Amino acid sequence: MLVKTYGSAVSGIDAKTITIEVDITRGIKFYLVGLPDNAVKESEQRIRAALKNNGYRVPGKQIVINMAPADIRKEGSAYDLPLAIGILAANKEFEDDKLADYVIMGELSLDGSILPIKGALPIAIQAKQEGFKGLILPKENAREAAIVNDIDVFGVVNVGEVIDFFKEEIKISPTKVDTRKEFYAGLDNISADFSDVKGQENIKKALEIAAAGGHNVIMIGPPGAGKTMLAKRMPGILPPLSLQEALETTKIHSVSGKLSANDTLMTSRPFRSPHHTISDVALVGGGTHPQPGEISLAHNGVLFLDELPEFKRTVLEVMRQPIEDRVVTISRAKSTVDYPASFMLVTSMNPCPCGYYNHPDKACLCAPGMVQKYLNKISGPLLDRIDLHVEVTPVNFDELTKKEKGENSQKIRERVIKARDIQENRFAENEKIHANSQMNTKQIQSHCKLDEQSQVLLKTAMEKLDLSARAYDRILKVARTIADLDKAESISSAHIAEAIQYRSLDREGWAG
Numbered sequence: 001m002l003v004k005t006y007g008s009a010v011s012g013i014d015a016k017t018i019t020i021e022v023d024i025t026r027g028i029k030f031y032l033v034g035l036p037d038n039a040v041k042e043s044e045q046r047i048r049a050a051l052k053n054n055g056y057r058v059p060g061k062q063i064v065i066n067m068a069p070a071d072i073r074k075e076g077s078a079y080d081l082p083l084a085i086g087i088l089a090a091n092k093e094f095e096d097d098k099l100a101d102y103v104i105m106g107e108l109s110l111d112g113s114i115l116p117i118k119g120a121l122p123i124a125i126q127a128k129q130e131g132f133k134g135l136i137l138p139k140e141n142a143r144e145a146a147i148v149n150d151i152d153v154f155g156v157v158n159v160g161e162v163i164d165f166f167k168e169e170i171k172i173s174p175t176k177v178d179t180r181k182e183f184y185a186g187l188d189n190i191s192a193d194f195s196d197v198k199g200q201e202n203i204k205k206a207l208e209i210a211a212a213g214g215h216n217v218i219m220i221g222p223p224g225a226g227k228t229m230l231a232k233r234m235p236g237i238l239p240p241l242s243l244q245e246a247l248e249t250t251k252i253h254s255v256s257g258k259l260s261a262n263d264t265l266m267t268s269r270p271f272r273s274p275h276h277t278i279s280d281v282a283l284v285g286g287g288t289h290p291q292p293g294e295i296s297l298a299h300n301g302v303l304f305l306d307e308l309p310e311f312k313r314t315v316l317e318v319m320r321q322p323i324e325d326r327v328v329t330i331s332r333a334k335s336t337v338d339y340p341a342s343f344m345l346v347t348s349m350n351p352c353p354c355g356y357y358n359h360p361d362k363a364c365l366c367a368p369g370m371v372q373k374y375l376n377k378i379s380g381p382l383l384d385r386i387d388l389h390v391e392v393t394p395v396n397f398d399e400l401t402k403k404e405k406g407e408n409s410q411k412i413r414e415r416v417i418k419a420r421d422i423q424e425n426r427f428a429e430n431e432k433i434h435a436n437s438q439m440n441t442k443q444i445q446s447h448c449k450l451d452e453q454s455q456v457l458l459k460t461a462m463e464k465l466d467l468s469a470r471a472y473d474r475i476l477k478v479a480r481t482i483a484d485l486d487k488a489e490s491i492s493s494a495h496i497a498e499a500i501q502y503r504s505l506d507r508e509g510w511a512g
Contacts, residue, residue: 003096005086006103007079008126009072010119012337013251013292015126017103019068020079022086027062034067036074043077047084049110054160059091073334075289078117081106081136084159085166094167101133104162112159116140116261121247121254124148134174136162140261142175144254147247147265149179177264183243186267188410190236195408197233199399200226206390206502208412211237212419213481214435216323216345216385218308220504221392222362223355227348230392231304234346235269236409238302239417245300248340252299256292270301272343276310284318290330290337295322298343308347309377316382319345323385345386349378360393375505380470387437387474389504419484436481441473448476454493461500475499 007018030044048058065083067074082104089096105123106114120141125148127135134152135145142155152174156162164170194204203219207230210217219227241249250266253259274283274294285293295303305311322328326342351357352371357364364371420435426447427433439447450458458475461467467475476491479499483491 001090001092003086003090003099005082005089005099006132007067007082007105008103008119008123009074010122010255011072011335012290012339013122013248013255015119015122016072017126017130018072018074018079020082020086021066021068022083022090023064023066024059024087024090025062025064028060029062030058031062031064032067033065034070034074035072036067036079037076039077040067040074040079043080043083043108046077046080046108046110047087050080050108050112050159051084051088053110054112054158054163056088056093056163058087061091063087063090076118077107077115078105080108081114081159081162084108085162088163089166094163098166102136103127103132103134104136106136106138106156108159114138114156114158114162116257118257119255120145121147121251124151124153125251127151136165143177143262143264144250144259146175146177147179147182147250179265180243182264183246183267186265187240189268190409190413191268192233192236193409194233194237194412195405197226197229197406198402199395200230200392201406203230203390203392204406204412206388207234208237208416209478209481209485209502210234210344210346210388211412212416212485213387213423213477214344214437215387215478215481216437217347217388217390218383218386218505219346219348219390219392220351221348222359222394223350225392225394227392228304228306231302231306231346231348232271232273233409234302234304234344235271237412237416238269238344239413239420241267241269241300249300252292252296252339256297258297270298271304272298272301273304273306276305276307278311278315280312280315280318283315284322284328284341285339286330290332292339293328295319295341295343296328296339299340301343303343303345305345305347308349309374313377313379317379320381320385347386348392350374358391383505384470387478388502390502391504415485418487419481422484422487436477436484439477439480444473444476448480448491450476450491450496451493454491454496457493457496458500461496465500467500467503471503475503478502 002023005020008015009018105117116138121144124135124145128148128151136154139155139157142153146153154172155175165172246265272294283293285296322341328339328341330337352366352374354365356362357371423435479491479495482495482498
């Protein structure tokens with residue numbers, strides 16, 4: 001008898017429905033075709049044990065299973081459950097008339113319990129788009145998949161439960177999640193607040209500018225000056241996620257298996273802080289079975305690279321293209337996968353190996369030329385993609401012991417949102433540009449026009465401070481953001497002056 005069940009294959013952050021055809025005839029062999037990987041081929045043993053331990057058995061006949069379309073590689077153990085249900089239905093253990101209404105996914109333990117899978121959210125989205133009535137998957141993934149409305153999501157814990165459901169001996173209540181309620185409930189949750197940071201008002205201002213314009217930023221300062229503490233508070237001042245951004249971000253974390261059983265929709269912007277020993281593949285994504293890297297997990301959020309010169313140069317160089325294109329393309333011989341990577345890069349570094357170059361109180365112990373050598377670990381092309389260079393100085397005792405708290409993140413966020421609204425209106429005709437940092441040369445010329453006084457100031461600064469040519473566009477972009485925060489239609493000399501001070505590393509002779 002021929003029976004069809006339905007599963008799903010995840011590619012990138014999207015899913016594709018897989019038709020599992022099971023045919024049982026006279027004979028004794030077990031055939032599994034349709035480009036399965038080793039984990040799928042091993043499902044026969046798991047299915048046999050799981051069914052035996054729940055009072056059923058795999059029939060002693062010839063079983064042919066085809067997983068269509070056959071040109072897509074089927075990977076992982078999540079196909080155990082639809083394969084098992086297909087075998088039982090083909091053996092007439094129950095009627096197969098309801099199978100066409102459901103997508104079924106889940107890994108089987110030998111005792112028949114169902115283990116969680118990756119990518120439940122994109123699977124649910126695809127199942128809804130293709131008109132399936134419901135989705136049957138592990139209970140741990142039910143809340144994540146139930147974000148998708150207008151499809152019943154059934155979380156199950158044991159293969160016997162699924163069999164009884166199709167026999168109509170039990171009813172399973174679908175998992176319900178109020179997506180909009182969950183989304184709006186978590187929007188204003190700020191875990192790390194800027195009010196906790198003592199002093200550093202000029203650095204807070206620089207980070208506010210970075211958040212308002214979507215600018216990448218590097219903080220240079222001695223150990224203990226507060227660089228990491230400030231960076232961790234960046235997500236709290238960025239505009240809240242839109243519902244579409246939240247869904248896209250959640251899909252990436254779902255595919256990576258980063259969501260727990262209680263997680264539904266991600267409502268806070270992600271903050272990723274990989275260690276400097278990270279590999280190229282772990283940062284940008286890929287591998288034998290392609291998975292999103294840290295830059296994709298930071299999509300719509302912040303990627304923080306602490307002690308930037310300590311990262312391997314090859315690791316930093318592979319980020320150059322994703323920073324520009326905001327997408328990572330993983331190419332293999334038979335397939336190509338795209339992962340979104342629209343993140344804000346925040347980095348920090350010591351000014352020299354000992355950490356005390358330019359320190360107000362402590363002497364630098366580095367040999368001559370070591371400061372420049374240390375800075376040269378970061379390539380010019382990567383540094384060129386960082387708009388703001390901020391020098392962080394240690395906080396003095398009086399500032400540390402002040403009882404008054406500084407301005408909180410919510411107030412800063414409100415100003416950032418207003419500046420982003422101005423930019424959304426400015427770039428309304430271009431769907432790919434949402435912030436000043438994304439402007440190209442033509443748009444800079446159009447939106448960053450200077451009056452005569454501002455032009456004289458910028459020319460003087462570039463000549464006297466020996467600013468590099470690449471600093472010119474960056475200064476104009478940052479000045480445009482500062483003007484937006486001031487709600488000014490045009491860039492003034494004051495905005496240019498403030499933007500100039502954020503190009504420390506472009507000054508000739510900065511490192512001595």
